[in-house]
Amino acid sequence: MLQLSRFPIKTSKDAQKVSDNRSTSLLLQAWFIRQEMAGAYNYLPLWLIVLKNIENVVREEMNSVWAQEILMTSLWNKESWLKTWRWDTVDVLFKLPASGNKEYALNPTHEEVVTPLIGEFIQSYKDLDSMSVYQFQTKFRNEARAKSGLLRWREFLMKDLYSFHKNLDDLDVYFEEVRQAYVRVFNRLWIGQDTLYAFASGWAFSKYSYEFQTKLEIGEDNIYVCSDCGQAHNDEIVEWVFSCVNCKSAKYEIVKTSEVGNIFKLGTKFSSSFGLNYLDEKNSTNEVVMGCYGIWISRLMWVIAEYMMDEKGLVWPESIAPASHYIIVIWEDNLEKAITLAKEIETKWWNVIIDDRTGKVWFGQKANDADLxxxxxRIIISPKTLEQGGYELKGRKENEGKIIKI
Ligand SMILES: [Zn+2]
Structure with a gap:
């Protein structure tokens, strides 16, 4: 339960203009976030609740495919990055000078950490029946031109999962399980129907990689959707002429999207670099085959905010909202009733915000803030509703409330 009289929220009347991105303006106006610098944000209490709720949805689905949660370091040694030849080729790698003439990397991705780490636990084929780990971790990118809002962050939260297999067939089976888990995540976050599964350019080991792209007018990506079968393609793989990877049709439409997840078959690229091998049934040595699976948690939060918002402000899916109910109290005498009601609601739902602000915060502002x-x-407890026998309950998208007897 969160009482606004005890929490210094002071929504500003007008949204600050932030580039072309209205959801960021609303998040600033509603005291969810504050920008520290271009591409780096501080998370205030309500945004942190949304973040934790999203993490929980993602965590449940990753656990459902038998992945184990771990937490790896942000700092990592230069030697590992030299082994994979990425110290000098990843242009956004944050390089940190340290004492003793050393240099470290602030990780933008964790293959260099996870491969030798998990290598400790893999000796034989028996260790590879179901081996996958994931984490929620802050990632860093040394962006030359970080932007406000959705894109180009210097610091952001990511869920990354890594899987380890005996061969490509096993990888294919697990890859499909994770893909289905991703579909469940986006459905539970209410963006599933507009999140496309797109083919993107691949690596030496696989022809394609795959992206989850949510339709958004301000999206940074152009996705080519086949007019005949609906298959989506990232613009990297339709550079010259469009030919659907699924049905070979040449007809397409372009849709603006923002990327919320990507999944790759890494093959043996990283196990080669780190000598990650296993002994098979015949006692011969083979390289471990890997997959990696990302969800851009911070960007996903913005995408949901941008996708769901309306003319009155932010709109949160019930699965991740910072609170299930917002109780507006009119007259301090009614605060006790509100607290009792909030306790009752919290036995069935998850969190209640009580707007018991006094002074110059009148009903109109409280109602606007509930929407914002x-x-x-939204619940109103006032002398008028009590006269009618209870409180007024209204859904965020409804125009009229109804009286619930108490
Ligand atoms: Zn097609």
Whole structure:
């Protein structure tokens, strides 16, 4: 339960203009975030609740494919990055000078960490029946031109999962399980129907990689959707002429999207660099085959905010909202009733915000803030509603409330 009289929220009347991105303006106006510098944000309490709720949805689905949660370091040694030849080729790698004439990397991705780490636990084929790990970790990119809003962050949160297999067939089976888990994640976050599964350019080991792209007018990517079968393609793989990878059709439409996840078959690229091998049934040595699977958690939060918002402000899916109910209290005498009601609601739902601000915060502002913050249900307890026998309950998208007797 969160009482606004105890929490210094002071929504500003007008949204600050942030590039072409209205959701960021709303998040600033509603006290969810503050920008530290271009491409780096501080998360305030309500945004942190949304973040934790999203993490929990993702965590449940990753656990459902038998992945184990770990947490790796952000700092990593230069030697590992030299082994994979990426110290000098990843142009956004943050390089950190340290004492003793050393240099470290602030990781933008964790293959260089996870491969030798998990290598410790893999000796024989028996260790590779179901071996996958994931983490929620802050990643860094040394962007020359970081931008406000959705794109080009210097610091961001990511869920990354890595899987380890005996051969490509096993990888293919697990890859499909994770893909289905991703579909469940985006459905639970209410963006599933507009999130496309797109073919993108691949690596030496696989022809394609795959992206999850959510339709968004301000999206940074152009996705080519086949007019005949609906298959989506990243613009990297249709550079010259469009030919659907699925049905070979040449007809397409271009859709603006923002990327919320990507999945790759890494093959043996990293196991080769780190000598990650296993002994098979015949006692011969083979290289471990790997897959990696990312969800851009921070960007996903913005995408949901941008996708769901309406003319009144933010709109949160019930699965991740910072609170299930927003109780507006009119007259301090009614605060006790609100607290009792909030406790009752919290036995069935998850969190209640009580707007018991006094002074110059009148009903109109409280009602506007309930809409601006995007809380799914609004309750009013006032002398008028009590006269009618209870409180008024209204959904965020409804125009009229109804009286619930108490
Ligand atoms: Zn097609």
């Amino acid at each position: 913050l995007g809380i799914p249900n």
